[in-house]
Amino acid sequence: MTLINVQVAKVTQEAEGIRSFLLAKKGLFKLPPYAPGAHIDVHCGEGIIRQYSLCGDGKDRRHFQIAVRQVHPSRGGSDLMHSAVKEGDWLEIGSPRNDFPLDETAAHTVLLAGGIGITPIIAMSDRLHALGRSFVLHYVTRSVTHTAFRDRLCNSGYGDKVRFHEGLPAAERDAVIRSALSDPVSGGQVYMCGPGPFMDAAESVALEYWPADAVNLERFAANAAFSGAPTHAFQMRLSRTGLTLDVAADETILSVLDANGISAAFSCEQGVCGTCVTDVIEGDPDHRDSFLSPKQRCAGKQMCLCVSRAKGLEIVLDL
Structure with a gap:
C-alpha cells in the first residue's frame, strides 16, 4: 500500500475531548479525491494505525480534515493524536477508502450522529446540501460543550435542517432516536454513526421502520452484543488453492490463516x-x-475474518 506524507497544518479544539486535524499535501501533487463517508488510515506513531473519517471540504484537494475524540482508556491512537501530534508534524496516511457510501439519489435522507459520529455525517450533509437534496440531520451529544462543529453546522446554509439533542438522559435520547426514525420515506435512506450504546439503540429502531437495504451504519467500536457468544469448531476451505484448514472453537479465522503463513489484510x-x-x-x-450493513449480513456474501465465524461446519472463502 502506497502511503502519503502530509503535514499537520492546523489543530483545532472542536469540542471537549475532540480535536480536528487539517492535513496538508506539500509539493505539486494533489490529494486523492474522495466521497462523503470515506476514511483514511492514519499512522499515528509507535506502529499504531487508526481509521478516521474525512470531514472536511471534499473539493479541497490540498487538505484532508479528520477529527479525533480522546478515548479513556485509549488503545493508543487517540492518546498519540491528542498528546503527541502537533502543528508542523508530518504523518503518513493511506488513500481514502469508502465503506460507508452515500446514495445521492435518495428521495429523502435521515442522518443520525452520536458524538464523534458526526465526522462522516457532516461530510454527507455538506454534499446533500450542495446537491439540493432533501435531508435532515439529528445530532446527539452529551452536552453543548461536547458538540463538535456546532458553529460550522449552524452557519452551513442548512442550519434549519439540523436538530441538536444535547445533554439528554438515556430515555429521552432513545425517544429522540425513535422519533427521528419512525416515519420512513419511500425511496429514502438512513445513515447512522456513533458510539456503541447509541448505535445499538438506533440500529434496532431503524430496522423496525425502514427496510434493511435503506439502513446504513458505521460503528467506531465493536458491538458488545456479539462478545461472549457461543462458538464451535468448523473448517474453512480456501477456494483459490483448495486448502482446507481447521478453526477451533477458541481460534479466529484470521489467527488460523496467520499460523499457516497465509496473508490476509487486517487492521x-x-x-x-x-x-x-x-x-x-x-x-x-x-x-x-460491527462493520457490515444489515443488508450485507443478510446477503451472506462477505464476512470479517477477524471476528466472524461459520454457522455450519464449513465455509468456503475467496482466498
Whole structure:
C-alpha cells in the first residue's frame, strides 16, 4: 500500500475531548479525491494505525480534515493524536477508502450522529446540501460543550435542517432516536454513526421502520452484543488453492490463516474497520462484526475474518 506524507497544518479544539486535524499535501501533487463517508488510515506513531473519517471540504484537494475524540482508556491512537501530534508534524496516511457510501439519489435522507459520529455525517450533509437534496440531520451529544462543529453546522446554509439533542438522559435520547426514525420515506435512506450504546439503540429502531437495504451504519467500536457468544469448531476451505484448514472453537479465522503463513489484510481485529472483509463462496457466515450493513449480513456474501465465524461446519472463502 502506497502511503502519503502530509503535514499537520492546523489543530483545532472542536469540542471537549475532540480535536480536528487539517492535513496538508506539500509539493505539486494533489490529494486523492474522495466521497462523503470515506476514511483514511492514519499512522499515528509507535506502529499504531487508526481509521478516521474525512470531514472536511471534499473539493479541497490540498487538505484532508479528520477529527479525533480522546478515548479513556485509549488503545493508543487517540492518546498519540491528542498528546503527541502537533502543528508542523508530518504523518503518513493511506488513500481514502469508502465503506460507508452515500446514495445521492435518495428521495429523502435521515442522518443520525452520536458524538464523534458526526465526522462522516457532516461530510454527507455538506454534499446533500450542495446537491439540493432533501435531508435532515439529528445530532446527539452529551452536552453543548461536547458538540463538535456546532458553529460550522449552524452557519452551513442548512442550519434549519439540523436538530441538536444535547445533554439528554438515556430515555429521552432513545425517544429522540425513535422519533427521528419512525416515519420512513419511500425511496429514502438512513445513515447512522456513533458510539456503541447509541448505535445499538438506533440500529434496532431503524430496522423496525425502514427496510434493511435503506439502513446504513458505521460503528467506531465493536458491538458488545456479539462478545461472549457461543462458538464451535468448523473448517474453512480456501477456494483459490483448495486448502482446507481447521478453526477451533477458541481460534479466529484470521489467527488460523496467520499460523499457516497465509496473508490476509487486517487492521483493527475487532470487526470494526472492514479491512479484512472477504468474499464468501459457500457457507453461512456467523456475523459478529460491527462493520457490515444489515443488508450485507443478510446477503451472506462477505464476512470479517477477524471476528466472524461459520454457522455450519464449513465455509468456503475467496482466498
